[in-house]
Amino acid sequence: MSSSHEGTFDALRSQLREAAASFADGPDALQGILLGIVDDVDRAVGEPLEIFPVCHHSPASATAMARRLREKQPKVVYLELCEDMAPLLTELRNCRLPVAVQAFASEVKGFPADWAPLSVVAPITEASAEYQAIAYALDTPGVELVLVDRSSDHVFQWQEAAEPEPTAADADAEAPTAGEETALHGDAVGVEIGDLRPRFAELEEHLLRHGRVRHWSEWWHQYVELPLGDADHDTYRQVMLLIGSLFRRLAPGDPHRVRVDEDRERYMWTRMRRHLAASGADPADCLYVCGAFHAASRVAEFGVHGSDGFEISPRTDTVWQHGLIPSSHAAIEAQFGLAGGSVSIAATLWAKNLKRTGVQPFQLAGQAGVKKRGKAGAKAAAVPAPTAAPAADQLSGFLRRPPVLDRLDEDELLGWSVEIVRAARRNGYLASTADAIAVFETSILLAGLRDRAKPTPYDFLDAAVTCIEKDAVPGRRDVRRLVEIMMGGDRIGQVGYDALPPLARDVHDRLAALGLKLEQRGVQRALLDIAGQPELAGCSDVLWMLRSLLPGGAVRPIMGERGLGGPPPLQESWDLALGTHQRELIQLGYEGVSIEQVLEQRLRRTAGHPQATAATVLGTVEDALRYLRSNRLAQELGTRALDVLVTERGVDGAPEVLRLVRTLLAHYRTAEPVLPGWLESFVKTGYAHYCTRLPMAFTDEDATVRQVGAMLGFLFSMEGLALSLGCDRTQLELAVAQSHPTDQAKTALLWAGQVQLGALTRQELRERCDALLANPLVLPAYPRYLSGFLHALEPVPNLTDFVVEAVSNAFGRLPDPVLLPWLPTLITTLRGDGAELAPLLIREAGRIFPGRLDALDSWVPPWLAQPAAAPALRRPSGGPRGLALLAAHPAACDAAAQLLGCEPVWLSPVDEPSGAVLLAAHPETAVALGRLLTIR
Incomplete structure (x- = not known):
């Protein structure tokens, strides 16, 4: 068959050879590139197994694919997609496009631990060639669909561990920013069929500058999409092969990137030859759908007659989970570095191509969210394939063809201009008919300045922003966003109930009593009258567990709380956005079959992490009791918390440890007849541990006064229980006696601890504060002492009245020249270092000071009043x-x-x-x- 193509591109070769000799100093380098491109095209066209080059989410590729499938009707379709994703494709009919096929691994084996979790996604839209191939293969009897690209495991096997590959989004200034819709894919590695973007930065800059466009998406739309929209099959193939070969030959010589590209091509051709040998299929009845970049391959394994020397490495022991997740136009643009709105424009152009060419596309039976195309599709599918003819040189004529202005585009531009003015009025802009005329004329003017025969949607976007937005945005949407909505908006896909993993279906079933459409996007309010409908208590349990597992906006309580040992709730109110966060819910299904199992696994994983602290592990104990009500799991995690506490050398988690231990003690004292053994051991060990660490914490510059105060709070509040368990109070007294802080706040905290132990009387503490106020050299540091006294309210709450006294004495005794510069420092110190303890101080001040202003003159502070019987x-x-x-x-x-x-x-x-x-x-x-x- 290759002999039939001999001499096909001889005329083009001669022209390129003459051009190379005329425009280059030496014809060797340029001639080698140009003639090599023609050779790549000739080689791919002459391959017995037909290669169909595509570009991802290209309407021209989708139109050409639908047309070719109806003409050729292949019996085997080889598709460039991860081979382990094949079982998921049948579930596409239960989804509303766009969606993404995902492979996910939460635990890695054979990869660096810091890579976890691993995720690979392949987004699919209706206006994509791969969807047309999938729909044709799945709904046509006798057709086999074979995915031939490397597996998800190999995607990460072939990545370099040093640093991730730069994506196109890194270099695209117009790439959309991360948001709710753009983050639908998370941090996944995208598998893109037809990665057609120059990897040579100078080449892309050259194309953008001479094409007079701002970003790559606009260049592709102007110079590839529109010309190929009406092209015949041979012209389309040859042009796409030409572009793929050009970008491949001008790509920089990154050894890793080149090795990965060539290994992918070796992998795919090896898989196809093995399938042909095993199935006995005729290559003439097969179609190979791949990116144009890989279609123009030069590896030895290329073609059905290529070499078989490539060895496919075995997969690692990583267990991969597969599923479908919702996608969106914005998510695709963000992941693959496309300009904002380009995928929406592609969807609009896809509809125009179908209307103009009359091509009947393929769609999966029962596909949700896809317009029905009528019965013409079934009739078109029965048309016999034409007799194959040798391919002719279509490149020479295509490259010389001038652009033609279509009258229909002017009518469409006029409709756009009227519609954007109407949308601008609805959003608060003072737009008029004159603005519509201005947008129309400016679009034509910009197209002329950019050497375009007709305005593109990008010209219209620039014209609308210039003529309507001017210098202010009256509403929450700017004109750029209004144009994107008018062009079709950011379509967001949805995974149907039947395609969800068991965990997600179980969540939907258990929340069915709420009577809400949980698959719907946006926020919905759920009101739970648990007292009147006791069956809603189960819904409450599910919602509280989902709140701990999903991001903050997915499940948010408005009324109600879930604490330890509290009474059962009577009513609750929730804001639910499970449809918006469907991806996160689906990924929970990769970790287990129920949310209880996933929550237990996560708690164990958090507690068992090598960097876990005692506070972190105690938090998992609280969650185990609060959400799962599992004393067995709490016992296991509590034992782990005791082991972690013994090995800790810092005091960073002391405040959280104090809060959690108090909470757990209160819970067990009210809910259980006796304290669990692990908690008693934790209190006993913690008492000795903090006594040992206390002198060093007082002198450690990295330990804050809040952390040291929490240590004293643990020692003083747990003292009774610790002494009953066999601890010695002398250890605490010695620890306090050995503490010699140099920081003012810690010094005040130490004085408070000495008062609590009886080593210092209140009168002596009062005399020390008076001495500080009387010393002019110490006055600038006095707010630090007050900060220490404020934090002392945690371990010594009975000093609240004394702190009020200390602050009052400062305001009463200091002169204005000293007090006024000192006051901002005092306020910022109290606000920054003790915001959670300030209410105690305020309540005590309200109790001590008179409630009426006229009583203030005769009021005597209680600390100045002397008792009569004392002498x-x-x-x-x-x-x-x-x-x-x-x-x-x-x-x-x-x-x-x-x-x-x-x-x-x-x-x-x-x-x-x-x-x-x-x-x-x-x-x-x-x-x-x-x-x-x-x-x-």
């Missing part, structure tokens, strides 16, 4: 008032005498002596009582 109790003398006190309380006197080792002897009431006689009779008692009164 009498502190008198050391044994005068008459002291004797009267002893006589009034004989039991106290007897107890004191026995404590001192004296025999209490009282005279009878009849012979009651005077005070001097009594003192003389018992001199030891008198001396001891005098000392005791002096101490008190």
Whole structure:
């Protein structure tokens, strides 16, 4: 068959050889490239197994594919797509396009651990050649569809571990930014059929500059899509092969990139030859659909008669999960570096091509969201294939063909101009009929300035922005977004119920009692009257688990909470967006068959991570009790938390550990008869651990005052339980005595701890604060001391009134020249370092200070008021008032005498002596009582 093509492109070769000799200094290099391109085209055209080159999401490729399939009616279709995705293609009929075929692996074996999770997606739209091939093969009896590209496992096997390959989006300034729709594919590696974009930056820059366009999508639309929309089969094939060969020969010599491209081609041709040998199919009855970049291949394995020396490496032990996820035009544009709105424009152009050419496309039976094409498709499918004829040289004529202005395009442009003005009015723009005329004329003007025969949608977009938007956007949508919506908008696909994994279907079934359309995009409000409908309690459990598993916007509680040990809820209100976040719900199905299983696996994985902290593991214990109500899992995770705490050397997680331990203790004391063994061991071990770390934390510059305060809070609040479990209070006293902080806030925190232990009285603490206020050199640092006192409210809450006193004394004693510059520092310190403790201070201040302004002048602070009975109790003398006190309380006197080792002897009431006689009779008692009164 190759002999029939000999001499087909001889005329073109002669022209290119003459051009190379005329325009190049030396004909060798340029001539080699130009003639090599023709050789690549000739080689691909002469291959017995017909190669159909395509470009991903190209309307011209889709139109040519539909036309060729009806003409040739191949019995075997080889498709450039990951071979392990084949079982999913039949589920496309249960989806609304665009969707993406995905391979996902959460746990990796044979790859670097930091690569996890692994994800590969292949988006599919109606205006794509691969969808036409899939629909034809699946709905035509006797046709076999074979995916021949490398598996998802090989995609990552062939990647370099050093750094990921740069994507086209990195170099495209017009690529859309990440958002809700653009992030539908996540961080997946995209498999693109027909990656036709120059990998030579200078070449792309040259094409854009001379084509007078801003980005690659616009160049492709102008110079490839529109000319090939009406081209015949031979012309289409030869032009696409020419472009693929050109980009391939001018690509930079990146060894890794070249090796991957060639290995993919060797892989695909090896698979096809093996299938031909096993099935006995005739290559003339087969069609090979691949990207134009790979169609012009020069590897030795190329063709049905190529060599068989390529060895396919075995897959790793990584377990891959497969499914369909929703996609969108914006997600495709973001992942593959296309300009914003280009896929929507392609969809519009696809509809125009079908109407203009009369080609009947293929669509899967029962496909959701696809317009029915009538019965013409069935009749067209029965047309016999024409007799094959030798291909003629169509390149020479195509390259010389001038663009032709179509009158229909002017009518369409006028309709666009009227429609954009109408849309602009609805969105608050002061647009008029004059603006519609201006947009129409400006589009034609821009097309002329850019050497175009007719305005493109990109010219119209620039004209609309210039003439309508001007300098302000009155609403939330700018004119660029309005044009994208008018051109078809960002179509977002949906995976049908039958194509969902078991977990996602189970979620839909368990939430069916809510009576909502969960597959619908957008936010829906769910009201749960659990008291009136007890069966909704199960829906509440599902929603709380989904809240912990899905992103924040998927399931959001409006009313209601799920805590430990709380009463059952009576009513709840939720905002649900499961349709919007369908991809995340589907990926949960890759991890298990129920959300309970997935949640348990995630909790175990989080707790078992090598970098997990005690606070992190205690958080998993709380989630296990709150969402799963599993004491078994809590016991397992709690034991892990104890092991992690012993090995910790820092105190970063002390605040969270304190909060979680208090929460768990409160839960178990109300819900269980006894505390679990792991929690008692955690309190005991934590008491000793924090006592050991306390002196170092006070002097460590990296440890914050909040973290040290949390350590003291753990020690003081857990002291009773820890002592009952066998801990020694002396260890805490020694730890406090060995602490010598240099930071002002930590110093104040240490003073508060000493007050709690009884090593420092409040009066002594008050005197130290007064000394700080009296020292001009210390005044700038006084807010730091107050910050320490504020954090001391966590471990020593009974110091709240003293902190109010300290702040009040500062405001009352400092002069304005000192107080006013110091006040902003105080406010920022209190707000930044102790925002969660400030309410305690405010409540105490409201209790102490008078509630009325007129009472403030006569108000005396409680810390300045002196009790009247205090001087009498502190008198050391044994005068008459002291004797009267002893006589009034004989039991106290007897107890004191026995404590001192004296025999209490009282005279009878009849012979009651005077005070001097009594003192003389018992001199030891008198001396001891005098000392005791002096101490008190």
